[in-house]
Amino acid sequence: MFEKFYTERIKKTPSSFIREILKVTQNPEIISFAGGLPNPISFPQEELKVSMNRIADKFGAKIYQYSTTTGLDSLRQFIVDKYRRVHNMDITIDNVIITTGSQQALDLIGKVLVDEGDKVMLENPSYLGLIQAFCVYGADFIQTKLDDDGLNIEELKKTIKEHKPKIAYLIPNFQNPTGLTYTKENREKVFECIKDEDMILIQDDPYGELRFSDDERIPYIGVNQGKKNIYLGSFSKIVTPGMRLGYLIADKEIIRIIETAKQAADLHSNIFAQYLISDYLENNDLDLHIEKIKKLYKEQAGAMVDAMREFFPSDIKYTIPKGGMFTWVTLKENADVMQLFDRAIEKKVAFVPGHPFYVKPENINTLRLNYTNADCETIKEGIKRLSEAIKEL
Amino acid sequence: MFEKFYTERIKKTPSSFIREILKVTQNPEIISFAGGLPNPISFPQEELKVSMNRIADKFGAKIYQYSTTTGLDSLRQFIVDKYRRVHNMDITIDNVIITTGSQQALDLIGKVLVDEGDKVMLENPSYLGLIQAFCVYGADFIQTKLDDDGLNIEELKKTIKEHKPKIAYLIPNFQNPTGLTYTKENREKVFECIKDEDMILIQDDPYGELRFSDDERIPYIGVNQGKKNIYLGSFSKIVTPGMRLGYLIADKEIIRIIETAKQAADLHSNIFAQYLISDYLENNDLDLHIEKIKKLYKEQAGAMVDAMREFFPSDIKYTIPKGGMFTWVTLKENADVMQLFDRAIEKKVAFVPGHPFYVKPENINTLRLNYTNADCETIKEGIKRLSEAIKEL
Numbered sequence: 001m002f003e004k005f006y007t008e009r010i011k012k013t014p015s016s017f018i019r020e021i022l023k024v025t026q027n028p029e030i031i032s033f034a035g036g037l038p039n040p041i042s043f044p045q046e047e048l049k050v051s052m053n054r055i056a057d058k059f060g061a062k063i064y065q066y067s068t069t070t071g072l073d074s075l076r077q078f079i080v081d082k083y084r085r086v087h088n089m090d091i092t093i094d095n096v097i098i099t100t101g102s103q104q105a106l107d108l109i110g111k112v113l114v115d116e117g118d119k120v121m122l123e124n125p126s127y128l129g130l131i132q133a134f135c136v137y138g139a140d141f142i143q144t145k146l147d148d149d150g151l152n153i154e155e156l157k158k159t160i161k162e163h164k165p166k167i168a169y170l171i172p173n174f175q176n177p178t179g180l181t182y183t184k185e186n187r188e189k190v191f192e193c194i195k196d197e198d199m200i201l202i203q204d205d206p207y208g209e210l211r212f213s214d215d216e217r218i219p220y221i222g223v224n225q226g227k228k229n230i231y232l233g234s235f236s237k238i239v240t241p242g243m244r245l246g247y248l249i250a251d252k253e254i255i256r257i258i259e260t261a262k263q264a265a266d267l268h269s270n271i272f273a274q275y276l277i278s279d280y281l282e283n284n285d286l287d288l289h290i291e292k293i294k295k296l297y298k299e300q301a302g303a304m305v306d307a308m309r310e311f312f313p314s315d316i317k318y319t320i321p322k323g324g325m326f327t328w329v330t331l332k333e334n335a336d337v338m339q340l341f342d343r344a345i346e347k348k349v350a351f352v353p354g355h356p357f358y359v360k361p362e363n364i365n366t367l368r369l370n371y372t373n374a375d376c377e378t379i380k381e382g383i384k385r386l387s388e389a390i391k392e393l
Numbered sequence: 394m395f396e397k398f399y400t401e402r403i404k405k406t407p408s409s410f411i412r413e414i415l416k417v418t419q420n421p422e423i424i425s426f427a428g429g430l431p432n433p434i435s436f437p438q439e440e441l442k443v444s445m446n447r448i449a450d451k452f453g454a455k456i457y458q459y460s461t462t463t464g465l466d467s468l469r470q471f472i473v474d475k476y477r478r479v480h481n482m483d484i485t486i487d488n489v490i491i492t493t494g495s496q497q498a499l500d501l502i503g504k505v506l507v508d509e510g511d512k513v514m515l516e517n518p519s520y521l522g523l524i525q526a527f528c529v530y531g532a533d534f535i536q537t538k539l540d541d542d543g544l545n546i547e548e549l550k551k552t553i554k555e556h557k558p559k560i561a562y563l564i565p566n567f568q569n570p571t572g573l574t575y576t577k578e579n580r581e582k583v584f585e586c587i588k589d590e591d592m593i594l595i596q597d598d599p600y601g602e603l604r605f606s607d608d609e610r611i612p613y614i615g616v617n618q619g620k621k622n623i624y625l626g627s628f629s630k631i632v633t634p635g636m637r638l639g640y641l642i643a644d645k646e647i648i649r650i651i652e653t654a655k656q657a658a659d660l661h662s663n664i665f666a667q668y669l670i671s672d673y674l675e676n677n678d679l680d681l682h683i684e685k686i687k688k689l690y691k692e693q694a695g696a697m698v699d700a701m702r703e704f705f706p707s708d709i710k711y712t713i714p715k716g717g718m719f720t721w722v723t724l725k726e727n728a729d730v731m732q733l734f735d736r737a738i739e740k741k742v743a744f745v746p747g748h749p750f751y752v753k754p755e756n757i758n759t760l761r762l763n764y765t766n767a768d769c770e771t772i773k774e775g776i777k778r779l780s781e782a783i784k785e786l
Contacts, residue, residue: 001620002646005559005593007508007530015653040454048457049449056442061433064441064633100493100637100659107658111529115400132657136504137400166398200398227394240457242664244493253395260408264525265500266493270663271635 013135017128017356025350031382032350033369036176036325039300042293043240044284051279055272058279063272069259071098071247072274078281079233079247086217089231090224094252097259100269102206102234102246104262106133109230109248111261113167113200114139121165123151125357125366127176127204130169139167141359146178150186156193167200172221174207174324177357177368181322184218191222204232206246207324209290212298227251235277237325238290243273296372297325303376304369307383313391325372331365335393340367343392349385406528410521410749418743424775425743426762429569429718432693435686436633437677444672448665451672456665462652464491464640465667471674472626472640479610482624483617487645490652493662495599495627495639497655499526502623502641504654506560506593507532514558516544518750518759520569520597523562532560534752539571543579549586560593565614567600567717570750570761574715577611584615597625600717602683605691620644628670630718631683636666689765690718696769697762700776706784718765724758728786733760736782742775 018034025032055063070076076096083089099105106129114120116138122130124143131141144159145152150172159165170190172182182190194201203220211217222229234246248258262268301321308318308329317330329351331337337353344350354366371379411427418425448456463469469489476482492498499522507513509531515523517536524534537552538545543565552558563583565575575583587594596613604610615622627639641651655661694714701711701722710723722744724730730746737743747759764772 002644002650005506006650007505009508010505010650010654013653013657016656037459040458043454043457045449045453045457049446052445052449053442056438056445060438061436064436064438064635065433066430066629066634100663103657104659112400112403113398115402129657129660136654136657236459240665241459242457244659244661244663251395257395257399257403260406261403261529263408264406264496264522264529265658266497266637267522268637270493270637270666272633272666273663 009136009138013132014356016132018352021350021352024345027348030345030348030350031374031378031385033371033374033382034350034352035373036370037373038237038241038325039293039296039372041296042238044280044289047284048240048276048280051276051283055275055279059275063275065271067268067271069262069268070255071096071269072271072278074282075274075278076247078278079249083249087220087223089249091249095249095255097248097255097262098269098274099246099248099262100266101236101241101244102204102232103129103133104265105232105246105248106130107136108258108261108265109202110134110137110139111265112257118167119163119165121159121163121168122359123170123175125177125354126169127171128356130204131356131359143359146175146180148180150180150182151190153186153189153193156190160193160197164197165199167202168194169202169204170221171204173205173218174210174321174326176207176324177326177352177354178328179319179321179324179326180328181218187218187221191225195222195226200228200230202230202232206232206234206237209238210294210297210325211323212294212301213322230254238286238293239277239280243270243277245269245273245277299376300371300374300379301327303379304371304383307380311384311387313387316390325370327369327371329367329369331367331390331393333365334363335365337364337367340389340393343389344386347385347389349382349389351386402529402531406525407749411745414743414745417738420741423738423741423743424767424771424778426764426767426775427743427745428766429763430766431630431634431718432686432689432765434689435631437673437682440673440677441633441669444669444676448668448672452668456668458664460661460664462655462661463648464489464662465664465671467675468667468671469640471671472642476642480613480616482642484642488642488648490641490648490655491662491667492639492641492655493659494629494634494637495597495625496522496526497658498625498639498641499523500529501651501654501658502595503527503530503532504658505650511560512556512558514552514556514561515752516563516568518570518747519562520564521749523597524749524752536752539568539573541573543573543575544583546579546582546586549583553586553590557590558592560595561587562595562597563614564597566598566611567603567714567719569600569717570719570745570747571721572712572714572717572719573721574611580611580614584618588615588619593621593623595623595625599627599630602631603687603690603718604716605687605694606715623647631679631686632670632673636663636670638662638666638670692769693764693767693772694720696772697764697776700773704777704780706780709783718763720762720764722760722762724760724783724786726758727756728758730757730760733782733786736785737779740778740782742778742782744779
């Protein structure tokens with residue numbers, strides 16, 4: 001009865017396909033590779049308990065009161081110090097705003113930068129949460145080809161020339177959903193293509209810390225070169241997602257307009273959570289903690305790749321993850337992944353069909369697998385079941 | 394340099410005037426009646442500390458993990474039970490969604506219900522956070538007259554007939570900024586005027602619990618009569634604002650579409666905070682705690698009213714608050730409240746000029762005073778200083 005009241009923008013916004021799927025996978029007999037949940041090992045529970053008691057004693061009423069829209073200064077300063085040190089970024093606290101998870105950063109950017117019909121360039125496929133967030137604001141999406149080493153440069157040039165996008169949204173590290181990472185060379189070429197364009201470049205990086213090898217970190221695209229870069233980060237995959245703390249790094253003029261949008265959206269992010277994470281970071285070695293997470297995820301990713309090698313038919317392609325939380329499977333051409341999903345559920349294994357990661361899903365023969373939430377034996381059993389479903393297609 | 398990238402919607406959105414003013418009032422010598430902060434007595438610090446340790450022990454990783462968009466069931470159930478008991482509302486858990494503060498509820502309603510140019514009826518004056526939130530979505534605001542006993546019924550009828558608003562946004566209890574409360578009779582008349590209209594009625598009620606007298610609670614407008622009512626509530630003024638937890642009660646069809654908008658906005662609200670507040674509510678007597686807050690605020694409000702009686706020139710009008718956090722002062726016609734603000738700052742007292750509470754501020758001779766954040770002696774001194782500034786106008 002309320003349909004007539006709804007806005008055009010919300011009618012066009014897809015509800016989360018994955019959240020629908022998760023309802024199917026509530027059955028405890030089903031081995032689920034569908035979610036994107038961090039393993040609970042990534043939550044430093046004991047240390048957070050110490051921190052919450054410490055901030056309660058140390059700061060009293062402040063941890064419960066209204067606070068500033070831009071966020072807690074000590075937390076912003078931690079981010080500044082880290083990005084100066086690790087990413088060699090020339091930034092100060094005025095370049096950082098704390099957001100209610102990275103998802104809010106996407107929503108605020110949409111509010112501030114995406115007018116109805118504005119062209120937004122994404123990887124093909126891309127993160128469904130971004131598609132949702134920008135859809136609300138009427139973005140006209142263009143998805144451009146993603147190869148194993150990063151963006152396909154020829155396609156990128158064509159896309160830019162033809163569409164002149166206002167915004168490019170990229171996930172250069174362990175991309176969601178494909179698990180792919182752009183090489184250093186590819187990033188340099190991408191920057192060459194966009195540096196003279198009138199375009200805002202958003203680099204979303206929730207998984208960058210979760211690199212399995214000891215190889216050198218690959219720099220972001222165009223660091224310190226021009227002011228049109230926006231970087232997104234999050235504490236969700238390395239400390240806790242339940243606290244909903246992410247951040248946005250950008251030119252301070254952009255931070256100021258994002259601040260206005262955030263005032264209207266939620267006044268400020270949970271200040272208790274900001275004191276808590278700030279205290280945790282001050283009193284613990286985050287890098288050491290991340291090592292533990294990486295060790296676990298590397299084993300789990302290895303178990304999944306080994307099982308895919310052992311059980312999958314040889315014409316099935318998949319990403320070999322070097323970090324992050326996902327692998328991406330490509331079935332043979334014309335395979336019907338929704339049909340596979342139904343068969344897989346019968347065999348008690350679940351995954352996310354590729355559809356929600358495409359703006360215009362057609363003939364989708366891809367699927368996303370998450371490996372961070374099952375032990376190695378369960379992963380092997382799940383992949384075995386999935387292989388059987390694939391062979392019956 | 395980024396102006397050309399900004400959306401039309403954000404260019405039209407006012408940044409918070411109050412937050413600008415708060416910067417001026419940082420000087421500790423200034424007595425500030427400008428903010429809207431709850432007194433720290435309203436934070437049950439010891440009890441919350443007990444609760445955070447209990448939930449850490451009891452729920453482990455769950456308090457740190459991703460969670461559902463609609464919110465924690467036990468917290469939603471608490472809200473259901475309370476609104477059934479206290480407000481006689483015929484609702485279930487499916488009628489409730491937890492939001493990141495009430496401000497997010499306003500943002501989500503805007504996303505879902507306000508298309509560019511949609512008519513939204515507000516009290517005159519009204520809450521500036523609503524004006525900000527809906528401005529983003531292109532609302533066409535109409536402000537209608539507010540009398541001491543509630544909406545002016547003649548004006549309301551005219552406004553409805555002339556503009557056919559899609560949405561009415563009202564704050565019937567201890568309104569922000571005026572401190573006024575609609576009488577029972579007025580509420581019934583308002584409902585008569587709107588019940589057959591094709592209009593969504595939002596009743597925002599952050600202050601309803603803070604009623605100073607023991608008089609009976611006045612029912613909301615149109616409870617259980619039709620499905621087009623949306624109720625907003627918040628834990629900010631009765632437990633803690635820093636946790637950013639509010640809620641929205643509506644028909645379940647509306648809850649479902651708000652859920653989609655919330656997925657795109659921040660996935661879900663801080664789940665630790667939801668477990669914390671839920672545990673606090675389960676193990677403590679909230680009503681007893683609210684009694685303490687009311688006692689304090691009643692004294693403070695009384696001190697302010699007494700001082701205004703003593704010091705203000707007799708042609709100055711003001712609200713005598715029966716609850717909530719604010720009083721509203723009307724200077725003589727044509728008085729320049731911005732000039733008064735500058736003089737008041739010289740005398741080291743601050744307030745919020747009426748401007749941000751009007752959609753089209755013209756010849757504003759009103760101002761808002763908050764009394765919850767100073768002791769009675771300081772309140773008296775502040776009002777004395779303000780009176781001197783008024784007399785010099």
